[in-house]
Amino acid sequence: MKATLTQPDCRELIDNLTGVIYTTDIRGKIEFASAGVNALTGYTPEELVGQHFSLLVEPEELQKVYDHYNSQVREATRETLLEFRCRTRTGEKKWVEQTALLLHRKDGSQGFQCFVRDISEKRDVQRQLISAKTEAEEARKMQERFLANMSHEIRTPMNGIVGMTNLLLETPLTAQQEQFAGVIRRSADNLLVIVNDILDLSKIKAGKLAIEKIAFRPQDVTANIWALFEPRIFKKGLTFSMELDPAIPASLVGDPHRLNQVLINLVGNAVKFTEKGYIKLTVAVEKQDNRSVSLLFTVTDTGIGIAAEQLPHIFDSFSQAASDITRKYGGTGLGLAICHQLLLMQGGTIEVESEPGKGTGFSFHLTYCRDSITIAATPKNKTAQDTRAAFEGKHFLVVEDNPINQQLIEHVIKKAGAQVTVADNGREAIAALEKQRFDFIVMDLQMPIMDGYETTKYLRETMGLRIPVLAMTANALKGEQVRCLEAGMNGYMSKPFDFGEFYEKVTELLESSNQTPTKPTTDPQDSSTGLFNLSLLEEIGDKDYVRDTVATLLDALPKHLEQIQRAFTEKNYNRLAFLAHKLKGTLGVFQARLLTEQLDKIEELAREQRDPGSLVPITLNLLRKLDRDLRRHDCQTFISGSRM
Secondary structure, three states: OOOOOOHHHHHHHHHOOOOEEEEEEOOOEEEEEOOOHHHHHOOOHHHHOOOEHHHHEOHHHHHHHHHHHHHHHHOOOOEEEEEEEEEOOOOOEEEEEEEEEEEEOOOOOEEEEEEEEEOHHHHHHHHHHHHHHHHHHHHHHHHHHHHHHHHHHHHHHHHHHHHHHHHHHOOOOOHHHHHHHHHHHHHHHHHHHHHHHHHOHHHHHOOOOOOOOEEEOHHHHHHHHHHHHHHHHHHOOOEEEEEEOOOOOOOEEEOHHHHHHHHHHHHHHHHHHOOOOEEEEEEEEEEEOOOEEEEEEEEEEOOOOOOHHHHHHOOOOOOOOOHHHHHHHOOOOOHHHHHHHHHHHOOOEEEEEEEOOOEEEEEEEEEEEEOOOOOOOOOOOOOOOOOHHHHOOOEEEEEOOOHHHHHHHHHHHHHOOOEEEEEOOHHHHHHHHHHOOOOEEEEEOOOOOOOHHHHHHHHHHHOOOOOOEEEEEOOOOOOHHHHHHHOOOOEEEEOOOOHHHHHHHHHHHHHHHHOOOOOOOOOHHHOOOOOOOOHHHHOOOOHHHHHHHHHHHHHHHHHHHHHHHHHHHOOOHHHHHHHHHHHHHHHHHHOOHHHHHHHHHHHHHHHOOOOOOOHHHHHHHHHHHHHHHHHOHHHHHHHOOOOO
8 A cells, every 4th residue: 555645744744854944946035944943043934935045144154155055056056065154033143054955846947945954062062172172282282392391401400410420430430439420320311211201202102112123131231220229229228139030141132221211110119119128120031932032020029009999090191009109209100101101012011919018019021032143342432532633623612501511511522622612692602703713513402592593593694604503402302303404503412412422423513514515527417426415314213204304305396496497587586585595494404515505606696686597507407306316216215214
């Protein structure tokens, strides 16, 4: 039996819909409206019939609505969807979603059949989500600013601690004094590793921290733990024992720094929370074969213990066993979270067992590769004596506002045979540069009055100086190196700095500045070498980040080429000078010195409103060659990871 709906039945069905249906002629005059229109707008269907639909549209939305439906008619689009604000009889504004069907009637006329839904609540939720997202983004930016400031505030005194300890170790000491100074240095090194992790905890959680694969001696790691904590344990009157399985190979391949960090966290917590009794570290071989060794590390103590209800959350960030723990013992609650993440990144696991008042035991498992070769002796760092030939007779300008760091850097440079002038800020540095000649500048970044970025920009652009500038900063956030290089600096070092690395870096930059770029015998575009050098980018140590930087340049080069060519052809010298200057900053991180010199000349001539002549075509050819070379073997070798 076939069921049919009568006209009254259809009307009742339409009136009971959760939305509103209405029809208009092609000009927008309402011909029919369902009963639901009253709840939405406050008008009855009878009041709306014969009225123009714009009566229900918020005036500010009218132009948008008109344009939309005129376009639908013009393009003969069958169905469209539009969100806009409607206006009710009482003046209330509501968000609606309207589906409009373009009607073609039998009499040849056209019209619209519209289905409308109230989406005010949905829009409110969207607005709240957008607001929450904006607040989250602002919070993220605030966190980045906080981390940058924290990095600077921690690293600045750490530079003095590490530097002065190194100087102390170079003086005659008794065996006990040398031992104490060595513990200070190792403690500072370990603290720096932890600071670096805290600066980017999100990166740890994302598993993006680099895990090294280097040969190391497990006994050296455990010996460091003993040397680090033995004085504190002795002072508290505790017993500290270590048991190492004799089956552990003398040499393994993995990341000793991350192992050291995990052990420092676990043993450090044990020392902190144990007032009497003992602390024990054991390392046992679980299984091994010809290629790998699985080790079980266990740290147990007789400390205060952890309540059962807190154990499931003990590896969460900013988690402490109880609220009074922070007040009594201090700490951030990050240590165990970092340990957990670091172990996961190395394919390891960690477990905890504890009973309040009786103690705690942490166990973690890690698998290492066997070392097939004998660990090579650590290369000796360059010393002042090694680099004296490069330093002697040179005059250094040290721009640094911290008195301890001034004293440290001055001592390190003078020890290698060079003269030193110290400036407290960028303004003093510029005054010194105006009075005398310097061979090298060591530039702090965060200084009062005039910071390192402003100072370098001034000496490069206003004074036209090409003196090598080595940035030295306590800010270790990702991207800082690239920002320094883009500002015109020639190298970058984080505080605290290693003396040997400093001597090596300065020597390299001095030698580089003394070399005159090889000029081509015919056209520069025929040169096959020297257009770029990726070593500065490699120092960042983040392959993905560097790959993105290279890709960004490759994407931008065609546009740069087109813009420079157009400005040159149109003799728009102001534009040409701007483009040349802008491109120089981009090429700084690629050490494209030949190109930078060419762009320097173009910028200078263009600013003087003089025709650069053949310089522009030659430079454009060099840029095209740079693009080709980056896309070919050099860049591909680098990106593939063989250089990292």
